[in-house]
Each structure stands twice: as C-alpha cells, then as structure tokens.
Amino acid sequence: MSINSINLIYLASATLFMLGIKYLSSPSTAKRGNFLSMIGMGAAIGITLTTPGLHGFTLITIGIIIGTVIGGYAAIKVKMTSMPEMVALFNGCGGAASALVAMAEFRVLGTEFDSFTLITLLLSMIIGGLTFTGSLMAYAKLQGLISTRPITYPGQQLINGAILLATLALAVLLFQDPGNMLVFSGILILSLLLGVLAVIPIGGADMPVIICLLNSYSGLAVSMTGFALNNNALIITGSLVGASGIFLTKIMCDAMNRSLANVLFSAFGQVVESADDTGEGPAGTMKGFELEDVATILANAGTLIIVPGYGMAAAQAQHATRDLGDYLGEQGVEVRYAIHPVAGRMPGHMNVLLAEADVPYDQLFALEDINDDFASTDVVLVIGANDVVNPAAKDNPSSPIYGMPVLDVEKATTVIVLKRSMSVGFAGIDNELFYKDNTMMLFGDAKSSLQKLVAAMKQ
Amino acid sequence: MSINSINLIYLASATLFMLGIKYLSSPSTAKRGNFLSMIGMGAAIGITLTTPGLHGFTLITIGIIIGTVIGGYAAIKVKMTSMPEMVALFNGCGGAASALVAMAEFRVLGTEFDSFTLITLLLSMIIGGLTFTGSLMAYAKLQGLISTRPITYPGQQLINGAILLATLALAVLLFQDPGNMLVFSGILILSLLLGVLAVIPIGGADMPVIICLLNSYSGLAVSMTGFALNNNALIITGSLVGASGIFLTKIMCDAMNRSLANVLFSAFGQVVESADDTGEGPAGTMKGFELEDVATILANAGTLIIVPGYGMAAAQAQHATRDLGDYLGEQGVEVRYAIHPVAGRMPGHMNVLLAEADVPYDQLFALEDINDDFASTDVVLVIGANDVVNPAAKDNPSSPIYGMPVLDVEKATTVIVLKRSMSVGFAGIDNELFYKDNTMMLFGDAKSSLQKLVAAMKQ
C-alpha cells in the first residue's frame, strides 16, 4: 500500500477512535463506541502490515497470537470487582510496548538522529517505562500484594528528586554521545525505578486516579513515539488518549474533592493526609468511584424499591428522595417505596414526611405487602435505614431484634445503602447487610447524596 | 518572518480560538474567551503582515481602517434587540470576504491549478457568495425590510434545483477550461442568487437558526480557502467554525423541536408548516430563544421576586417553583416571594401550596410589605399570575379592577411571565404588562417551563 493510502487509513482509524470515545459518553451508545474503536484498531493494524518493505511476518504473527491469548484470557477470567487492577496491568503493557518501540527505533537509527527525534524517543521510553512499573505497582496495591497503605520513608522526596535529576543528567549525556548504549540503559533503569517509587507512597484509595493518570501517560508515550517515527496515527491517537486521560483524572479528583495538582504532586512522593484513613477496607477504597457507580446502577435498574429510614428523616431528605424517585420513574424505572412499620422514630414517621413531599400513596407499600417482591427486584435503595433492614432479625437468634419482621432487601440483585458511616442505628447493633457482596455503601448525608445522585444521573 | 514561524503563530492562534470557544461555555469565563479569541485574531493578522514578499501595505491599511470604522460603528450603535440581524450582516461580510479571496486566488493562478485547488476554490466562492446574499436576506427579514412570512411561489423547488444544477454544470465546464472568466462569473452570480432564493421561503421565526447555519457555511468557505492556499490556519479555524456552527444549529433545532434535516431542507425551498403561524409578532418570533434567554436573565439576577398566581396552582407547579427558588438561592440570588391577597382561587391558595412545597414562611411577603421593593429588584418572575399584576388597576379608570391594589412588578428591571398563552385571567381583562418593553413572555405550562428553566440553568 502506498504511504498516502496508509496515512488515509490511519486518519480513518483516528476518526473511529474519536467517535468511539464520543459514543462512550452515553450508556446507550457506549457499546457501539467500543466496537467502532475496535474497528479502528483493526484497520490500523491491518494497514500497517501492508507497509511497503515490512518483513518478519512470522515473528509478528507469533507475537500477536501470544498477546491475544494472554490478554484475552486475563480479560475474560478477571472478576468484575478486580477490573481496575486488570486495567492497570493492560495499561502497563501499553507503556512497556512504547518503551520497547522507542528502544528498537533507537537501535535502528544508531547514531543518526536529530535532537527532536532523540528527545521524543527518550521521552517515549522514559514515560513508557515509568508507566510500566507504575502500573505494576498499582496492580499489586489493589490486589493487596503489597500494603495498600502509603509506603513512606524518610527523605523520600529527596530520593525521588535525585532520581529525576539523574535521569535528566543521563539524557544530557546521551545528547553529547547519541549512540551510547550504557547511558541509554541507565535511563531505562532509572525510569523503571521512578515508576515504582512514584506509586508506592500513594494509598490504595487513590489508585483509581493513579491508574487513570498512568493511562494518560501511556498515551503521551505513544504520541512521542509518533513524533519520532513521524507517524500521524500515533501522534493523534496518543495525544487523544493523553489528553482525555489527564482530563478524566481531573474529573475523578474533583469527585474526590482533591485538586489534580495535589494528586499529581502526591504521585511524586508526598503523602496525602486523607489517604491515611481511607487506605484500608474495600468500602473506603473505592469511595471516589462509588457515587458514579451507584448512579449507573440506579439508572439501569428495571425495578427499584426505596426503603426510607430514620436517616432520611434526620437529613430531611424527603424532597430529595421524591426527586430521585420521580426522575427514575420518568426514565421508565418502576419505583416503589417499602415502609417498615417501625422505620423512623415515631409511628408513621415515613408517611408524614413522604406525604409532605407529595409521594403518591399508591407508591407506598407496607412490609407485608412488598416483602416477597424484593427477590425479584433489581435494586433496593436504602436511605438512612438500618435496624429495619438488618438480616440479624432473621438469622441471628442472639440478636436483640431476633424475631422482628424486617425488610428482605438483601434478596434483591443489588442493595445500595445511603448513610454517613458504618455506625449503628437505634437498636445499637451491627448490620451485616452492609458487608454483603451485593451491597454498595454510599457514605454521606442522605440529602446531599441523593442530590448528587440525581445530578450525576442527569449528567 | 519565516514560513515556519508564521505557521507556529497560526497554530497558536488556532489554539486561542479553541480556548475562546471553550471558555464561552460558561458565563463566568465567556468574556475571557472572547478576549482570547481576539488575541488569536490579532496575532494571526499581525504575523500575516510579516509574510515574506508581502506588498501593498497602504491598500491593506486603508482597507483595515475602513472595515474597522464600519464594523465598530455598527456594532456599537446596534440596539440589543437587533443583535441577531447584526450578526447576520457581519457573517455576510465574512462570506463575501471568502468569496473574494477565492476570486483573487483564481486570478492569481490564472490557469495553472490542479483539480483539488480548483474544487476548493470553487467551493469557497460558491459557499461564500451564498452566505453573503443569504445573510443579507436574513437581515432584511429580521429588520422587517421584506416580509417575515415565508415567501413562496409555484415551482419554487424546481427553480432552486435548476439553479443548483446549472451551477454544477458551469463548474464542470470550468474544469474543462480553467481560465474562463465568463464561466467563473456565471458561477459567482448563480451562487449569489442561490443565497437569496434559499432564504426567502423561510419564515422569520426560523431566522436565528438560518443565521447560525450560514455562520457555519462561512466557516466552511474559509476552510476551503485554506485548502486552496494550503494555509493551515484557515483550515483549522474554518473547520472549527464550520463544525461548531452546524452543531449549534442542531442544538437550536432541538430546542425548537425541529429536525436539522427539516430546517436544512426547508432552507432550500420547502415551506415548513410550523413557520406559518410563528411568522408574525415578536413574541412568537423568538420563541426558540426565549427559554435560554430567560434562564440567562434569571441566573444573572442579583435580586429576584417570584409572584405566583392561579396558573402556578393550576399547573401544580409549587414543587418546581421551590426547586427554582432554592437553586437560585444557592447561586447567591436573593429570592423572595410576593403573595397577592387574591392570587389563586381561594384565600390563602398560594400559602397552602407553597407550604406544601416547604417554602419557608420568611420568604413570603404580603403585597403591602413588598410592593415598594419592586423598583429596586432585578427580575420578577410571574408564575401564572395575571389579574394581580395588571397595571390597569392603577392606570385605567375604566377597568373593572381599577382601584384594586396590584403588585407593581413592571417597576422591576425585567419581568418574566410564565403562562400558556396571551389569554385573560379570572377578571377576563387584557393585561398590558405582557406588552411592555421589559416583559418577557415564556409560553407553556408553568410546571414544565419551570422544570426546563432549572434544567437549562444547571446546563
């Protein structure tokens, strides 16, 4: 294929990638987006293979087969809950590939390159290498292979700074003496080290953000490779991923109420105070994600039962509750309310508040009328209720509330609980519902959580 | 300046344009956006003047001075209400400029051009010319210089089709015989004609959309010129404007509940049914804009008084009213409610409903307590009230309600009235408030209008 035709196809691929990302902006088109982006990738790979003068097809075939088997197997086997770590691993592979390509090109060019090419190649390698080891660290943290708590030691920042400086110094050396493999290898090793050191001081809670940032880096690395190879496909796609990744990182930081600078800086050695107390436990870990996840689940429910409790009353969240119910109702979700007889702090507490918010009587169901329906319900939203949804009343004969009829919320596919903490309700007893696999906790004042959820669903 | 430096500055300009448009996406940064885009334009013009081998600086200076004086004067003198027509005129100038540049280049190249350059030049000229006359027509329609009603005649579509074909035929001819000035001029004239014919069959109500579409066209013309001149600044900027314009057009159509295809098609000769009844009267004319305008005004108010009336009750819009009030309150707007003693259909009607929606008592003010404050209020939002805000009770001794105390809403800077039509209230009398200069009518059911307003303000 002529170089022009190849470039045209590359343009088409880039367009498909952009469309792919665009379609990912709505749940209804997201799958199509992923598909288009796959086509774009296929086209780019295919057309590259027709590059005039390309050799080594056996090697290429073997490489692709090995990669496909490993990648495909891992992707299919991974549990839904381990997705983020898997993404980290894949991303690390991308970074490694960029670094390797840069190294190969370095070897190809020998000593004959202008400084622009040298710089871009170096950047590609450094960023790629750092992404590789950084991603591996993120994976290890999320899998619990190394402590999820921030790992710190005295002089940490100094050491990181020193390594960065050393890398720079070696780069300058390389400029003087382009073909020097030793210096080159030194840079590679330092960049790999940098990836490790940059990620270990960060708490498990921040890992999703770091993965996202590393994803952006791997894009940057690709685009640097593109500059070096003067390949527009790599430039466009790389910068696309780089820019979108950095923005996504920022959006995630916003969701966690942290500044991007704070995370970026902490990513290079400073321990973030808040990381300390969110470091442990699965609930805390994914906090930044949860609001969105919860919104996704709610928006995609077919049937929803809302279980209000004293927390709804305490937060005076009845209007916000109705807003959420109404919005989902309009979206075609079947919304009902399950009112436990002792929810709240006075008989009829929930009724009084929901009537104030104008929730129609015919959406309210008493325990005995709705309890059998939980098993066939997609999502239960528990708003500040605790004792009235405590399964201990059924399974734990030693519980003080054993024998009290409770709402069988745990039988639903997913249970979402809005409350401020893990603390107990009126009866003062723990609630194992909160630890069940199908339960998602969304911490915070019920009213503000609800308002944020509605806002997130309306985008 | 070297061509490379110039191209770098062009890139910077393009970046500034993109940032400019980006910043226009929020009221708080919009001014900065406009400023950045001005800088970009200045840089582009300045660097162009340093192009090696550029002559004719006297002519250029004179041209710029003339243009500045005309453009500046017109822009400063135009009344706020005539902004859209002024934009149309300016846009027409842009189109004319593109067409002229294409003509000049055509003359420069003589007969020595490849088909790509020829095509792009021709497209630039045709689109530019069409934009020029089309914009003039839009201006004339909005200014009432020609009928705002759709102008139609038998065989209209046929004629338009014929002209389009003729243009194509001439273009083919030109391909055979590139230097032929006659054919060239023929194409120019046909394109000018096309602009006129395409716009006259469209009603005044659709003009804003047409202006936006023509704006997109002028961008396209510029980008075609860019291809012909192999000038990346023009390509980027032109396609930026072209693409954003076409999307903005689509968004506007959505707001009017029309499809883009419908408007595009109607723009080339088909009379749109709905245009018939919206053709006359200023209120009807700008309907598609009003929701956004109203939202803008509300969002930018410092002080707001909400005046509910029977229409709020009839629409059961009390919760939506509270939502709007709460939202604006959170945004720092001072929100109060003025309750007229006979608003509604029973004494205390408004109180009962607003209490249901949990509007705090201390935001409610009786007529005598708030009537003096209207004069110092930015915006009054009248929700389905009519008789109780009828100034006839003060000025018109022959009115059946003459002497009844009414709310002096017309003294506020802006009055926004939400109701379904111009029809009368309980007393059955016309209300001249609705025709005042500082009154904006937003037609529709109060509840849905309020919900849309809140949605628009939250974007």
Added chain:
Amino acid sequence: MKLAVLKEREEGENRVALIPDSIKRLSKKGFEILVETGAGNAAGYSDQEYEQCGATLVSSAQELTAQADCVVKVRPPSLQEAEALKNDSILIAIIQSTLRHELVSKLAEKQITSFGLDIIPRTSLAQSMDVLSSMSTISGYKAVLLAADTINRFFPMLMTAAGTIAPAKVLVLGAGVAGLMACATAKRLGGVVEAFDVRPEVKEQVKSVGARFIEVPISEDGSGSGGYAKEMSDEYKQKQAELISKHIAKSDVVIPTALIPGRKAPILISEEQVASMKPGSVIVDLAAEMGGNCALTQPGQTIIAHGVTIVGHSNLPSTMSFHASQMFSRNIEKFLLHLCDENGFKMNMEDEITRGSLVTKGGRVIHELTSKLMADSKI
C-alpha cells in the same frame, strides 16, 4: 363622622366588627370611633387595646347608637337593635336581607342607609370587602378540623408497627371558597380528597388544591362532540347522581358546601345516602345556616343518624373569633375606605360596589332581589 362598634348579642357569636388595628387606621382617615365596652372580649381583643388605639369606650349600647352616624356589626341586628338605631344613620353589617323581611322593613321605615356585607358584588375589586369569602375561608378550614376531631379515625395514612392505617376519604360537595379551603385542609392533613361541583370550570381549581374532581365519564354514544354541557340530559344527570351516591357511600367524611345566593340550600344528601355511609362517618354541613345540604341536618346541632354524625354548626367562623374578627374587620375597613373619597366619607351611589351592597336608603328597599321577595311574600 361617628362610627360605632356594637357588641354582638346573638347567642354563640364571638366575633367583633372592628378590631383595634383597623380602628387605628380608620381614625387616621378622620373617623371618630366609639366602641361598646367588652365588644372585643370574646374574640380576644380587650377594651384596653381599643382605648389604646384611639377608640372611645361606651358602656351602654343605647347611648352608643344614639350618638352614632354609622353603626358597624357582624350579624344582622335584632329588631330591638334596629329600633335603637338613630333615624337616618348608616348601618353596615351582614343583613341577610333576602330572609329578614321584617328587619329590612324596619330599617327602611327608619330611613336608615343600610349596607349588606353579604351582598357585596363578588368582583376581584370587591374581594377585600367580601365577608362571604373571608368567612367561607374559615368555615372550610374549620369544617375539616371539626370532621377530623369528630371522626373515630385518622385522616393521614400511617404504616406503623400496629398495622397500616388507611387514609380517610373526604368528599367535598360544592367547590366554592369554603369547599376549596376544605379540600386543601383535608389534603394537608393527609386525607384522600375528592370534590364535586355543578360548575364544570371548578374542576381545574379543585385539582389546583391537590384534590380529585368527580366527573361523569362522557358517554361515547349520543351527541358526541362538545355541547352536552348545555343540554345536560336527564340520563346524564341521573348518572351523575348515581356516581355521587357511590362516592358518598365510600367516604368517611362528607363536607357539603353548596349554597344558592339568597335561597334555601339545595339538598344534596338524602337520608338513604346517609344510611349508605359507614357507621362512624361524619358529615359537616356548611350550608346548615341556610337549611343544610343534607336532608337530616339540624341547623345548630350535631346529631347522629344511621350511625353517621351530622354536624350542623351554623356559625363556624365565630369559633375562630380572633382571626375571624381580624378578617371581618379588615373587610369592613376596606368597605368604609371605599365609601370615602380623598376628603373623607362620601358615598358615591354611582359606584358599582356601593350601590350593589345597598339594602335600604331613604326609606326604600334598594336591593332588587330583596324587594322582589318582600313583594312576593306580601301577596
């Protein structure tokens, strides 16, 4: 001009025609105000307050009326009270002129210019003087409270550990001012509220206070499009009656409010319909004073028939004497101000409201319906 506020002497009447607040404003307009000692006591306004705002207290009613150029009252004066009025003076009160022919004759005889607050035209402009509106507001509110207090059930729905309480079903017949207020109040308390009225235009108003309007589903066959409203067929009317019967039988509380100006109230609830209701249900008949909308209503009394409590209170506003007096007083104040021009008191007989509310003047009965009815009854 001397304005006298008489103490109400009718049994169970606690209101007062003017409260101190209004007197303060009227004094400023040039009225000299005399108040009978203790006039405001029952409504919660003390003599002291009256004195503080510039009124002169007079302990004898006789003395008061002898001086007064204008007397204001709540309820129609008794014949004795009327007799005591100064000849040629002005009387402003609820007069119920269509019912009280003897009183009207007496007023005419004494050349008294009498204004009936109950016949003020019901225009937007006059609404601030309209005691029917303000007192109906109170009646509608109070009717629901009475019903809720009388019935042996909850109004709101409650889901409690002791079972689910079904919300009370409330039916309001006649959706005028009182009816709408009753709907709104019952809704507030958590009841499930339905209303019916012969005027179809109130459907929207009923919905506007959160209640459901009872409508006869339009029969598909027959005339078809529109028009049926005018020539409401007997069949249609019968269907309507059946529908209402069904709703009455289902309701826990029925509040009829239908009045026809100047006439006896129409009977909307028959004895059979009462019997069809659940024992323990309640009817609060707001038309009691005009004979009642329920066939069994005993004006002024609460009875139990077929297990249903029928409240026939004939003066609900008086039970809310404080606010009722405040509103009444404001109405009278606005009416008096309407009778003034810039320079003070001066009746403009051309004015629609002034003329429309006139019962007697210069020895003649001005109010048309009254004089017609009086003529009829003499025959």
Added chain:
Amino acid sequence: MKLAVLKEREEGENRVALIPDSIKRLSKKGFEILVETGAGNAAGYSDQEYEQCGATLVSSAQELTAQADCVVKVRPPSLQEAEALKNDSILIAIIQSTLRHELVSKLAEKQITSFGLDIIPRTSLAQSMDVLSSMSTISGYKAVLLAADTINRFFPMLMTAAGTIAPAKVLVLGAGVAGLMACATAKRLGGVVEAFDVRPEVKEQVKSVGARFIEVPISEDGSGSGGYAKEMSDEYKQKQAELISKHIAKSDVVIPTALIPGRKAPILISEEQVASMKPGSVIVDLAAEMGGNCALTQPGQTIIAHGVTIVGHSNLPSTMSFHASQMFSRNIEKFLLHLCDENGFKMNMEDEITRGSLVTKGGRVIHELTSKLMADSKI
C-alpha cells in the same frame, strides 16, 4: 384455648380490645374466641362482623369470663370485673399496676396470670405489641386537632384580601412518641412548631419532623468545650427554665407530653406561665391522666384559666375508637402470637418480653416496681 373479649365498661371508653380482623387471624392460630355482645359497637365494629369472622357472641359478661382461659381488655378491669375472672386464668390489658394496688392484689389473690400491656419493654422487637406507642401516636395527633379546633385562630399562614393571618405558634414539651406526632401534625397544618425535651438526643428527631428544637445557647464563658451535659449547672438549668417561659408566653398552643414511667407527671407549666400566655391560647395536656404537666390541669375536664383554655382530656385514644381499636387489637394480636410457639399457646417465661410484661403470676406480684411500690405503701 378460649379467649374472651370483654366489652369496656369504663365511662367514655369506646375502644375494643380485639377487632374482627385480628380475630380472623387468631382463630387460624387455634384460639377459640368469645366476644361479649356489643363489645365493638362504640368503635364501629358490629356484632355481625365479629360473628362472620368466627367469634362466638356471648351476651353476658359473667358467662363469658366464667368460660374464658384468657381475657383481653383495653382498660384495667374494675375490681368487680377482676372478681368475675376465672381463677388461674390469664388477663391481658392495660393494668397500670404501679397505681392500682388493690387491683393487683386481687389478681394475685385469684392466681391470675396477668400481663400489663403498659409495661411491655420498649425494645424494637416489642414495638409491634407496644400499646403505649400506638396510643401515644393517636394522642399526639389528636391533641393537635383538639387544639386547632379549640383555639380561636388559624394554624396556617394565609395571605388574603382580608389581611395576612399569622401562623399559630405551637410548643410541644416532651418529644416522645406523642410529642413527635404532635409536632408533625401541627407542622402539617401549617403551624410554626417548636419542641423541647430533657433528653438532648431527641433534638435530631424533632428536626426530623420539621420542627425546631429549643436549646439553651451554650454560654461562651465557663467550662467551654463539651462536658456541660453531665454536670448541668443550676445556672444552666435556670437559663433553660427562663427560655422555656419565654417560649410559653409567645405560644398560641402548648402541648405538654412529659411522662415519667410509673410516676405522677412532672409539672412543666406553672400557673404564672399560664397567665403569661395570650388570652384565647390553648394548652392540651397529654399527661392529664397522670395528673397533668400543667399545674392547673383538671384531668378529664376542659377549663379556662387566665383566658387560656386548658384541655385535660384523659383518654384521647378513645375518641379515635375505630383506628385506636385497630391498633390496640393489632398490638394484642402480636402479643398473643408472641406467647405462642409453633404448636400453639405456650408462655415462655424466659423470654424478655413475656417476663417483662408480667404483673402477677401464681399468686405473686412479679413486676418489680409494682411490688416495690406496693410494699412501700403498706408501710
């Protein structure tokens, strides 16, 4: 097992211990149920309904108790009624054992196993049997209706052509079940509601029903951070008392609900404080049966003192007999079911609830506080 439902004989008591709906479910569990003729009449449940759901009607109370293994009642039995009970049978009712020593002695003497519904432990588990909760719900609701019906003002704010009506200020003292319900109901009606309780943790609960909690603003000087709650200084207490006095004086309606289990109700409102209120204001004393929270309360009566109406109704739930009986019946039903195991009736004296609600058994007084008080009073 034969279960007997006695008709209530106490003056003004309209409730019934079991309603047909519960009887249906209990019959299925194997209870054989006898009902005294006319037991449910006053609450709106006819003999016919009882028969339809499987109860046997017995016209003489004597005959009924003679057969019954277990008797259920609402109010504490009179001494005669207790005398008539079969020896060794079971009694389930409100017993007020801490007050009615003679009755308790009689029950013990007759070897009756008696359960006091009023002393069931107030745990989450027991809430479905807790008549104090369910009846307090009614009292709180009804207290507000009574107040609104009694007062000469509106509860809601209304801006009308006849002036602006200020909303009523309602003060609830004691925010237990009844107090919270009173807050919620008054808020619903449009009142401006404030509440106070000695337990600071109810502040949040008060807010949760839309009312304001009255708090002594923490004095900046002095101890400073935290801690003051435990060692509430006299100064602090005095400030609190002053604050409450201020709020009482401003309020149109005061609803005190403070009870101390097994004791006379504390006095929260002194005569002076009553006198400080506006004439026409209303106090509905929910503690009337226990002597009242207001010094002037006359249990069972409505009096007017210093122009303030003080309602001392001692049995508000009975005025809502239909729903009150429904709730009471549901409570008893759940209690009876709690006394059963899979195979039927079988008291498990190990159980916290069963044991906790026992007054007498096997000739002995089991309830500790009761036996302590009885011993004390004998001395």
Added chain:
Amino acid sequence: MDTGTIIIGLTIFVLACFAGAELIAKVPPTLHTPLMSGSNAISGIAIVGALLATGHSESINSVSLIGFLAVIFATINVVGGYTVTRRMLQMFKK
C-alpha cells in the same frame, strides 16, 4: 498540490471539526447567541487570505483590488463580530 499535503490538510480538517463540534456541545443554552456571534467573528480569519491577496503584487491590479475589498469585508466581520459579542456578554453578571 501533492497528495501528502492534502492528506495532512484533511487530517487537520477532521481533527478541527471534532474539536469544534465537541467544544460547542458543552456550551449552555444561555450562551448560544453570544457564541454564535463569537464564532462568527472567528470566521473573519478569512482576513488572512484577504491580506495575502491584497499584498500579492507590488502594483495595484485587479487581484489586489479584489483583495482590498475582501480586507474591508473581513475587517467588518472581525471588528463588528468581536464588539457585538462583547456587548452581549456584558449582560452577564461580573
């Protein structure tokens, strides 16, 4: 013009179109009118072409005269467009 250059032009065109369309998608309805006007001003970039045409040759000929006209028109567009946009934005608080 060689195909490589055209492809690069196309690449830039496609990217700019994406950027333009996506930038606009975020603009709230309240800003549509100023935005239309603002982007209209930007389309006055045709002035670059106009300048090049005017200054094409040393002498004044038909090309430079056409260019001159184009300069006037384009300047009107640029100056008028920005000024009107600024005036519209003045409506906004702060």
Added chain:
Amino acid sequence: MDTGTIIIGLTIFVLACFAGAELIAKVPPTLHTPLMSGSNAISGIAIVGALLATGHSESINSVSLIGFLAVIFATINVVGGYTVTRRMLQMFKK
C-alpha cells in the same frame, strides 16, 4: 526531521489534545471506569510502532526481537483492553 514536519506534527498534536479533552468532558460519571479502560485499549496503538519495528529488517536481530516483545505487550493491551471494556459495558441495560 525538518521543522515544517515538526510543526505539522505539533498542529496535529494540539488539535488531538483538544478533541480528546473535549470528548471526555461530555462523558457522564457513570461511564468513567469503562471509559478509562476503553481509552487504555486505544493507547495500544503503540502496536503500529511495534509492528514496524519487528518487521524492520529481513533477518531476526535485536531490533526485531525488541519489536517482537513490543508486539506481545501491545497486543495484550489491545485485546485485553477491549475485552474488559466490553465486559464492563455489558452491565448496562440494552
């Protein structure tokens, strides 16, 4: 590399950055995780470079071996990335 080419590369870079940033700005929070994964898959485009490196010369030498490694890594990224994304999106209704 000549400066003109570099500038064109830069132009494309800037435009793509804008397009990327703006495209992301519209993605609702609910889709952030799949999006991260989807764009990660796209960054596997490094495979193009890997292929070119592997096929650089006829014989197998250090460059082609490094390229081979790069192909494996990049393929893992591409295949794994798309598959995981698809699985995540399966969570969504329709």
